[in-house]
Amino acid sequence: MRLLLAALFLLASCSEQTTTPEKVHHYQLNGVVVRILKEDSLAVIKHETILDEKRDVWMDAMTMEFPVKDPKILDRLRVGANIRARVNQSDSNYDYWIDEVVLTKP
Numbered sequence: 001m002r003l004l005l006a007a008l009f010l011l012a013s014c015s016e017q018t019t020t021p022e023k024v025h026h027y028q029l030n031g032v033v034v035r036i037l038k039e040d041s042l043a044v045i046k047h048e049t050i051l052d053e054k055r056d057v058w059m060d061a062m063t064m065e066f067p068v069k070d071p072k073i074l075d076r077l078r079v080g081a082n083i084r085a086r087v088n089q090s091d092s093n094y095d096y097w098i099d100e101v102v103l104t105k106p
Contacts (some may be wrong), residue, residue, distance in 0.1 A: 023091035027051070027058055028096065034063055034079045036074060043068050043077055043098070050087060067097040080106050 031047030042065045052058040066087070068074050077083070086100040 016082075025052075025089045025091065027087040027089070029066075029083075029087050030086045030104070031082060031083060032076050033079055033081060036077055037065070038071075038074050041068050041071070041074065042066065043074065045083070045098075054077075068099075068101075069097050070099060073099065073101050076103070077101070 002021045015040035027050045029045070029047050029050055031045040033043055034046050036042075037044070044063065044065050046063040047059075047061060049057055049061045050059040061077055066085075068077075072082045084104050085098040087096060089096040
């Protein structure tokens with residue numbers, strides 16, 4: 001009986017794992033769509049320097065691929081479009097993606 005109670009206690013304590021919510025940082029991106037890779041859910045964007053919340057450089061200006069998780073965003077994008085978007089970067093695995101994409105004037 002003691003062995004059974006110990007096993008149940010151990011099983012119950014394992015099932016109540018506490019998970020820390022993933023921390024995600026957000027940055028504003030301004031750029032131009034260079035290419036759209038729908039099959040890979042990517043947008044290639046030539047972007048300006050991206051600043052962090054302290055207004056320090058988080059990423060220099062460059063052309064790079066950005067994952068786009070929402071297929072509706074990819075459907076709206078066009079090569080040559082000027083955009084403003086939010087870059088999201090996960091603290092836990094450094095995964096990044098864009099969302100909140102707005103078409104802007106040049």
